[in-house]
Amino acid sequence: MKFIIDNLALIAIAVVSGGMLLWSSFSRGGGSGGVPAAEAVRLINREKGVMIDVCEASEHAAGHCVGARNIPLGELEQRASELPKNKQLPVLLMCQSGARAARAAGKLRKLGYERAVPVSGGLRAWREAGLPVEKS
Numbered sequence: 001m002k003f004i005i006d007n008l009a010l011i012a013i014a015v016v017s018g019g020m021l022l023w024s025s026f027s028r029g030g031g032s033g034g035v036p037a038a039e040a041v042r043l044i045n046r047e048k049g050v051m052i053d054v055c056e057a058s059e060h061a062a063g064h065c066v067g068a069r070n071i072p073l074g075e076l077e078q079r080a081s082e083l084p085k086n087k088q089l090p091v092l093l094m095c096q097s098g099a100r101a102a103r104a105a106g107k108l109r110k111l112g113y114e115r116a117v118p119v120s121g122g123l124r125a126w127r128e129a130g131l132p133v134e135k136s
Helices: 002-006 008-027 037-047 057-062 099-110 122-128
Strands: 050-053 091-094 116-118
Touching (some): 002 008, 091 122, 099 116
Parallel strands (some): 050 091
C-alpha cells in the first residue's frame, strides 16, 4: 500500500498512457483486425481474395478500388448469393474510412466467412498508398 501511495503519480501516468494506446487502436477505421492496403493487395493477388465495397451505390460510382464488387452494408445479408461460394477465401471489405467495412466484416464472419477483414483506413488509405481507383 505504501508503494502505491508513494508512486501514485507514476501509476496515474502509466494508466493514462495505456488508455491512450488502447484508444488509438480502437479509434482507427477498421482497427479491429483490419489489414493495411498493401496486405489487401497481397491477399487478392496471392490468395484469390475478393474485394467487396460496402459503400452506397452513389459513393461506389464516385470512386472505388479497381475490381471491387459493390454490395452496400445494408444489403449484405439479402445479397449473400453474390458473395464467394468458397467461404475460406479472404473477403476484403472496403468503405470510405473503414468503419462500415469493420461492421460488414463482423456480419460476414457470422455468415461463416472466417477470413472477412476490413481494409484499414478504407478508400482514403487505399488512395494514400497510391493504389488504383476507378469511377463507374
